[in-house]
Amino acid sequence: MTTAFLVRTPAAPRRPNGTGTRVWWLLAAGWAAQVALRLWLNRYHAAPVANPDETGYLLAARWLAGGAAADLSGSTFYHAGYALLLVPIFWLTSDPESAYRLAVGVGAVAGACAYPMAYVLLRRLRLGRRAALVVAFAAGLSPSVLVFSGFALADAVLPVVVLGWLVALHDLVADEPARRRVWAGGFAGSGRLWGGVEAGSGRRRVWAGAAAGGLAAYAMAVHLRGTVIVAVCLLLAVALWRRLPRAALIATLAAAVAGAVAGDALNGALRAALYPQGxxxxxxxxxxxLTSLEGQAWALSGAAGQLWYLIAGTWGLAGVGLAGALALMARRSAPLAPRVLAGVLLVTTLGIAYASSAALPDEHRVGNFAYGRYLACVAVAWTLAGMLVLLRTGRRGVVRHALAAAGLLAVTGGMTAWYAGDRLHSHAFIAFDFPEVIFLTGVPDALDLTAASLSALALLACLAAAALVRRPAWLTAVVLALIHVAFVAHLAPAPPTPGPDGLPAPSPPGRVAVEAGVKWNVWVPLSYRVWWTRIERYQGTPPEGVCTAVVPQDAGPPPAGWTPTGSGHGWTTWTRCGPRRA
Structure with missing residues (x-):
């Protein structure tokens, strides 16, 4: 995604058949190693911790599998696209802990797929086979696909979906060097034509367009961020209407629209079942x-904060990639495929950053102003873009792009600090929101924006220095891998402290009800733990036929016939036994 690959390289000489076989074995072995690493990192994950998000997706999967529903009315809506991947888990087991561990396994498998998908994308962009293997493997260890793959979150799959989408878009718009072109009125043996290109080539474009539209629609079914991806996909198809075969563009539009309609129908059914009151x-x-100056200031500064986090959390590589993408788009003589990928990735990133910031309520946390999770879906793609720039631009280009990345980091960080002011220190700092920043600063309970920026620039300087040597691909990939290994060591978990987790523990098969005064951080995770029935919400006296009632800790003595059976922070359980037990 830089001017370095504007010049077409000749088709690579035909290699022995064994070379391709060895590559696939290396990809399979690397993928298995990345799965194993993720399983080791997340070996202590036994229950949702990122609530209500994880619980929302797990409850959606359980309901889609035919299990008990829940009432999440008034909570954020968690889409069904990711939950579909977890449905087979609840066909296998109803035990909450076992199901959660299997969900973590699904995340490990999905996150590890970033490695082969990154390899395919790098090969499409003309990086050599060996270099693509090592760069893709190092990029597959990026925090954006490592941290979230250990949780039941849509972020475990979105980065891989985005990489696949970019590959499909490249195949839609790229000319194949080996493709045999014929002129209008060409020789008789040329076969049927499709817009001046061989018919077989046209069919490949159609399939690529259908894949691009389908992956965009699936991203929309997974999370609202996918709406931006669908919009970009549709706009791209319209913009290229006169430049690409109509059949391929129609396939793109049809797949995107049909997939979006199907996803919306599925989400509608889920919304009606789990959010009966909306x-x-x-x-x-x-x-x-969107309609006020103060609102625009919030949205734009929040978007700047997300871009700052994107650059810092990729050790400056996203900044290098952004600079390279802007330079490439400014050069009209560039081939269509790299320009399209650069533009698509840039517009998608800016759209997600702005839209998510505009819709984010003020929760009085530091993550309102600098946040990395919403752009984590494009972080690996920008890491690859940054690596391509470093490996392709020559020594002067490496220095220029590294300085440009430093400038972008300074500008976005400055905007964030200027708008947020003292709120960066007075608002709540949630460590889950800042894994890369904590690694950069070593401070686990506060955001030191300046220290994080300087540390990221120091790592970028190491990567840039590695790119200045005679054979940069291997050394730069090794430096990136070493950074990620250090992050893995920082992330390595300690064994959990044994003991209760502070939640109520009702016993099956009786009905369970929660009083309206109990806080969400009790009843939301309890909705997943109670797998045999839907938790009922009530006010006043517990409903008739309920066996266990969860009430606020200060609720006082229970009504006649009820017995206190447990208590914790913010809650007390009452049990009704005997003939009235359901």
């Missing part, structure tokens, strides 16, 4: 943000 509605807040 999910959390942020539309009024979004309209206010």
């Amino acid at each position: 999910p959390r509605d942020l539309s009024a807040l979004l309209v206010e943000r």
